[in-house]
Amino acid sequence: MTDGDGEWALPEDTEDVRAALVEWYEADHRSFPWRETTDPYEILVSEVMSQQTQLSRVEDAWHAFLDQWPTTTDLAAAERGEVVGFWSDHSLGYNNRAKYLHEAAQQVESDYDGEFPDTPEELSELMGVGPYTANAVASFAFDNGDAVVDTNVKRVLYRVFGVPDDDAAFEAAANDLMPEGESRVWNNAVMELGGVACGKSPDCDAAGCPWREWCDAYQTGDFTAPDVPTQPDFEGSxxxxxxxxxxxxxxxxxxxxxxxxxxxxxxxxxxxxxxxxxxxxxxxxxxxxxxxxxxxxxxxxxxxxxx
Missing domain, CATH: 1.10.10.10 (Winged helix-like DNA-binding domain superfamily/Winged helix DNA-binding domain)
Known part of the structure; x- marks a missing residue:
């Protein structure tokens, strides 16, 4: 939120802000199968599939992929062309992601004796696993990550707390907000908030956004954001x-x-x-x-x- 000088700042009652979000998320949230597992392989598959595909379409492909290759051992032993063919058949975006996922499974088997590394730094060593994906896997599989900062999270931070459109500022604010050692529930919750209540066209009241009382956008009616260049005609009017x-x-x-x-x-x-x-x-x-x-x-x- 903005202070008297127009600068952004997190609210002083940060614990209340955290508790409100987690309570909202735990009371009701969208159900996806990768939220019901802590298996790093299953989570990595979901993260790679989600990079260019709507979540509603990812679910069927995720189940089918894991039915065919349920472990890194199975995927590592598969023919590369078969994996790429699956990716193409399910319209999952760039086929090189299937190639990298296959190579990452081979790395886990050969370099880590079949056991996934559990820190963002080590996970980033896997083929095709960038900083965001590494942090997501560390968070959701091992509860051992930093705050995840994707487009949805940036939109939330920008609107609620007035965080400027700057990657370093977003990262700092996200990590300051996240309760220590609770990356799994926190990152799921804040991404859910961005996906359900604070989308490009926000749905603050109907979704019961837990941050309305702290939200600059809700108080002013200005719901612009980095990925929403013009204010919606209706929201906040x-x-x-x-x-x-x-x-x-x-x-x-x-x-x-x-x-x-x-x-x-x-x-x-x-x-x-x-x-x-x-x-x-x-x-x-x-x-x-x-x-x-x-x-x-x-x-x-x-x-x-x-x-």
Missing amino acids: RRQFRGRVVRALSEHGELALDELGPRIRVDYAPDGSYGRDWLRGLLDDLADDGMVEVADGSGSTVARLQE
Whole structure:
């Protein structure tokens, strides 16, 4: 988040930020089979397949690949052409990735006696395994990695905390946020956040984003990011908040301002920038359109849908 001088900084209550994300992830997240294993070979296969392929398509190919070559021993002994043919048949992107995966399996067998190395540095010695993939395997297989920084993570850090579009800054912020020794759950959680709640078109409220109260983008309505060069027309707009008012009143009936406000914005504060005056403006607009009735009386203002 940005400080008073416009510079980015992580929030002081970092432990609360961490706990909110992990709790959100553990309560409900997309189920992928490679999230249910700590086998480094199975995780490496998923990481290599995911580099150019949507996750929904990777799952079938991942199962089929491991059915055919369930261990590095099996893959190392396979014919190179057979592995490349599988890759091509399943439209998994550049065929050289299949070649490198085959060579990496041979390295594990010949150089590591069939046992995967468990640090990002050692994993980077495997053919075709770059820093990102090495760190991902170390994190998800051995809980022994640094913070993973992919496009989704950059987008989250940029929007939530105002981290500048700079690789070194993203890496530093990601590692400062990650709880020590918890790379497996943390990296899964923050990537899930970027994939489910904070995509190019964010879905903050519907996905129950756990970082809304800390998020610069959510508070300002500016959801630009390194891979989102222009702000979406709807997200964060007045039109979006008008829609939230209508849904809340439809669901709950008549509500006082301070009951309605928190249902519209997680950062609603009665006397704040997004408080009673801001909310009353939305309600007045909706009243002018004949959608909402606003009544003042007995020390409070209440709103209801127009009958």
